[in-house]
Amino acid sequence: MILSVGAVVRVGALLLLAVVLQLSALSQLNVFGGHADLVVLVVAAVAYYGGSVPGCAAGFSAGLLLDLLTGTTMGASSLVLTAVGYGVGRFREVRDPSHGLLPLVVGTLATVGWVIAFAAVALMLDIGARVSPLVIRDMIVTVLLNALLALPVFTGCRKLLRPSLAVDPLEVRRRRRPPREAGPLGLRGLEI
């Protein structure tokens, strides 16, 4: 990602929108006890298109904002989302992926990482009460809902971040396609 004022403003606006939408709408929409988690998807998208450094910066900022606005223990969400952002960013830097359906896998795995790591942090820091096994059901519902939302969220984030991207994975995929065969239509495949 090209570091510029425009890029910072774009990512900042994206994270703010995600956090406000999450708290004001998505958290209140119950589907079989769970709900989608837009914030982790947006952090994963920023990391996927921007790399590990923008990824962990976005994770830290989104987590801090989430903790500030929900009144929960400050630093817990930012710690976990920093790790998620860095992990997704490193995956992109090392593997240089370009498949069109990869955001679905990345979004799902990022959500799995987020729900498990956050559960561990919350249990260590705050939870003194008994934990119901239904928590696992809620976590699975969140992962499944995020898998459904991953493609549209990643597409939206890519469109918004595109002017600031140094490398666009979709462009890389287009470049990798084999060149089209030239020549008159009737002669293709006849090796003339």
Next chain:
Amino acid sequence: MYDRKVVRRRRAALAVFVVLSIAILTAYFGESRGGFFHTLQRGAQEAFAPVETGASRALKPVRDFFSWAGDTIDAKDQNADLKKEVQLLRGDLAEAQTQLRDAGQLKGLASLREENYFPQATAPVTARVIARSSTVWYSTLKIDKGSGDGLRENQPVIAAGGLIGKLTSVTGGTAEVRLISDGQSGVSAQVFPAGVTGVVRPEVGNPEDLLLEHVESGRRVTENTLVITSGFTSSRTESLFPRGIPIGRVTKVDLDELETYQRVHVKPFADLRRIDVVQVLTRKGVAQQAASVGETGG
């Protein structure tokens, strides 16, 4: 192949953010409620309140649409449950009316004062939910009323006729509610009419099943009895809340093999997963005072 400068910068960025997060966590735990990070949190909540209120109102039709789908599926079960509840309540009502008449006469004889009883000693302030915690591990709500409306920390909050939590943080125009299903919550309660006391604690992740713990040994709790706030002011189970706020109904009592320990399951009256409007129970006089100040000020 690897640019050392890039690798170093990447690692430094990760280290900085991780160390910052841990430092904030440590400082947050170490400070009092008036400390820097708690104040920052309240400031941020106050600053973002108009944005959240606007977003919450704008997105209400979307929420309502999805809730309608869920409600339609649940309606049949709820109808059967409510019919059973009405039958139970008819019996309770007859019993309560008799006891009320007796109690009125006894109070007159003993000159008891109703200082801290629900609903007589409380003045409800109605508020709308504008935000909700985003993970299953914390159960908090944010409402669109604050200290300007007479709200103070630790005041009880009810919805659908049952206790849902208490205020943990109040700013000028917003307040944060910790639900009784939150892992840090504990409400001293009494099983009515038997009088057995205990502490209602949550089972994190299952807001429809609360647990009544620390129940006095030797006293049996029966199913379908009512659980209310105890209102004790000086005991092991000290209560912040006025006496008599309904919490829920006993659904199941698990006994251990020696029948010395009972795990009492309580289903709350309020649906803690779906709350749009709440009532904060301020002390009578405080809310009216705040309202009159607002009127004269405005």
